[in-house]
Amino acid sequence: MKTPVFICTGFLDSGKTTLVKDTLMEQEWIAPGLTLLILCEEGEVGYPEEYLESREMVLLKIDEFDQLSPSFFKNCEKNYHPAQVVIEYNGMWKLEDLLCIKYPKSWELQGVYSTVNGTTLDMYLKNMKNVLIEQLTESELIVVNRCPKGIDRSGFRRALKVQNPMAQLIFEGVDGRIIQPTKEDLPYDVKGEKIQIASADFGIWYVDAYDHPELYLHKEVEFVAQAFRPKGMEENMFVPVRKIMTCCADDLKFYGYPCKSDRPIGFKKGAWVKVRARFEYEQAVSFGNKQPVLYLLGMETAAKPEEDVVYLM
Numbered sequence: 001m002k003t004p005v006f007i008c009t010g011f012l013d014s015g016k017t018t019l020v021k022d023t024l025m026e027q028e029w030i031a032p033g034l035t036l037l038i039l040c041e042e043g044e045v046g047y048p049e050e051y052l053e054s055r056e057m058v059l060l061k062i063d064e065f066d067q068l069s070p071s072f073f074k075n076c077e078k079n080y081h082p083a084q085v086v087i088e089y090n091g092m093w094k095l096e097d098l099l100c101i102k103y104p105k106s107w108e109l110q111g112v113y114s115t116v117n118g119t120t121l122d123m124y125l126k127n128m129k130n131v132l133i134e135q136l137t138e139s140e141l142i143v144v145n146r147c148p149k150g151i152d153r154s155g156f157r158r159a160l161k162v163q164n165p166m167a168q169l170i171f172e173g174v175d176g177r178i179i180q181p182t183k184e185d186l187p188y189d190v191k192g193e194k195i196q197i198a199s200a201d202f203g204i205w206y207v208d209a210y211d212h213p214e215l216y217l218h219k220e221v222e223f224v225a226q227a228f229r230p231k232g233m234e235e236n237m238f239v240p241v242r243k244i245m246t247c248c249a250d251d252l253k254f255y256g257y258p259c260k261s262d263r264p265i266g267f268k269k270g271a272w273v274k275v276r277a278r279f280e281y282e283q284a285v286s287f288g289n290k291q292p293v294l295y296l297l298g299m300e301t302a303a304k305p306e307e308d309v310v311y312l313m
Contacts (some may be wrong), residue, residue, distance in 0.1 A: 010115035020253030118147030
């Protein structure tokens with residue numbers, strides 16, 4: 001049985017401990033049993049003994065990167081037999097060095113999660129962009145917290161997506177609440193009558209289309225997806241879907257909106273296709289409530305994307 005390893009990284013006081021305590025350790029996929037917490041940097045927020053005891057966690061403090069050796073991790077496995085391992089990493093150490101270490105055979109990297117302090121984001125983008133982006137290139141989830149009004153969310157998103165297009169990006173306000181994306185934050189242009197959705201942006205479009213259908217209503221959308229027809233669906237309908245990761249590697253599901261035509265739609269199940277369709281928001285008989293519905297304008301064979309998994313942010 002594999003032991004999942006979770007890495008949380010970010011600069012000092014960027015909110016790594018809060019991410020571990022309030023987000024990571026609250027997930028239902030955290031297995032019962034001992035959690036080994038390897039702390040490489042101490043910030044303002046700590047881990048009180050009562051918290052560690054209530055969560056069945058053992059904390060090991062690391063002062064120098066050289067302590068993180070293969071023999072160290074081997075001894076951790078031998079002495080603790082953890083159900084999972086959480087490494088709260090020092091943001092000034094190279095993440096690449098940590099990823100290159102030889103871990104016990106039973107350990108398996110499950111995800112890299114990062115935090116960014118929104119109050120210093122603009123400064124880093126102007127003066128230390130490469131340093132900031134470099135530490136985020138392997139992250140699956142990036143939380144930009146404590147965002148003040150007027151923060152350059154779109155600029156950061158563009159800078160990040162060049163290096164890490166598959167990262168799930170979340171912005172939180174100073175009150176800790178998630179800031180919902182606006183049309184200015186979207187990675188594609190919704191101002192024209194035709195909206196082209198890049199392969200990596202399907203998950204963003206899928207969520208935003210449901211939350212803000214007025215941005216897409218009556219417009220043509222174009223994207224690449226896999227063709228699928230649920231059992232019982234009529235031949236003049238199908239669902240172009242993509243595999244979306246909602247929180248972790250174990251939580252992958254296919255998502256998409258029903259697509260209609262005035263004639264039967266033929267395809268090989270699972271085939272990759274480029275879809276052009278008119279976006280509407282209406283009752284879908286087979287799906288119940290009002291929701292986005294696509295009307296097929298054209299469809300052609302497409303190549304499978306280099307990365308077939310997409311993310312929601």
